[in-house]
Amino acid sequence: HCSLRYRKEVAEQVKLILQAPDMQEARRRLNEFVEVFGSKVPKAVACLEEAFEDAMAIMAIPAKYRKRFRTTNMQERLNEELRRRERVIRIFPNDDSAHRLLGAMLAEINEQWQARRYLDMDEFNEWWEGQQQNTSNVLELNKKVN
Template sequence: MRNILDKTPKTLQKEIHAKVRAILEAPDSDTARMLLNQVLDEYRTKAAKAMDILEFGFEDAVAVLELPERYRKRLRTTNSLERLNEEIRRRERVIRIFPNRESAIRLIGALLMEQDEKWASSKKYLDIAEYFEWQKEASKNSGEKVIPIR
């Protein structure tokens, strides 16, 4: 969204923001694609660079729409990643200066292992068992193999 708005003329930013938000919050990928085509047709001449960015990143941005709705809500944002980065920064501020690169890598590795243990043992952020059931159902319905999560 930021990349698109950076290349959008100031007078159109609110308008395009609302339209792009509608694309990202679409109930399914077909609706998102229809909205994308409408936005591209309407703004291609007025904000060409922004529309190029939107068109280029569309598939990546709406990939989450292929998942069950329960997972979309958590995976469509980068909140969990930003929270993890914030925790790394918080711990790094205490140390301030690392003696070498390996010590910084050890700190980050330890934090990631700690976070993995929390995700594995505490309240589940995403219930993978439910995902596997959805995956089996999707592969039965489509007749093709769904790529597993590892």
Template sequence: LMLGDSESEASWSEFFSWLKNRNLRGVDLVISDDHSGLVKAVRTHFQGVTWQRCQTHFMRNIMDATPKSVKDELYPHLRAILDAPDIGTARLLLNQTLEKFEKKAPKAMQVLESGFDDATAVLMLPEKYRRRLRTTNGVERLNEEIRRRERVIRIFPNRESVVRLIGALLMELDDKWTSGKKYLDMTEYLQWQKEQKQACDRNNVVHIR
């Protein structure tokens, strides 16, 4: 747990540096919304990792830029893109949607096209893991639980009191996560990752005769 005064790039950078000093290693994927300070800090501190733009936030960004009269018609097309079984299908549906709505909702199509690659990065993963790794819904539920508790206090007398309250809540939730059903069983992912590395190594072999 670390307190920050804002969601600026500097605050996120401080937090990521702190995590790395606590021996955070081997990060493959970061899921977040498109907050500029956060994304810049991710790019700086976790170079080479895949960034997955939260699809819930992405959908909201597109719909906010869509004329009200077009929203009901556009929504199933967006859902089909994000639910596509592979990147080829997703890109095909993207092109069809851009063509159909470029005049009806030009601003929304700009948001869709510019954010497509980041919002569909999760399609590179095994299908089993995509649904829970394509949004920040898990951490959003955690944040809601924190907010529910802190609304009772309203104003904290000092930073130490914040740490005590939120720290106690997080310890309680950590116990549940540790002893309860796993949010994600990473066994298959680690095997898939090993196979990907082996395939990459084979492709990089140079044969000398």
């Protein structure tokens, strides 16, 4: 949605918006972006404004967990490991043999991860319970008002 003339500058500004430390700063950066690029690349601006809330949904989660939730590093590492082991065989005699190898590898990786802790969910669960409590309090207030 952006001409080549502005592509690099727009990409840099969008990256700054997405890397904002909190929602307030992200909105401020979005407003600046709209002011600067609104007339230059209206389709890109409209697209960003429309998708802003979805793109920034990760901000609702505590900062400690954001990077792990928003990146695909774990999936990419898994794919690398599968490819590394699959390359050793080079040619599979049939599809079933490839499925067996990949299935065995995934089962092995699953067992390894069962013993690990990817995130310390205790703190996250406490935060989540607080969010649920706040939501139920708001709903109760709405019932009383209406």
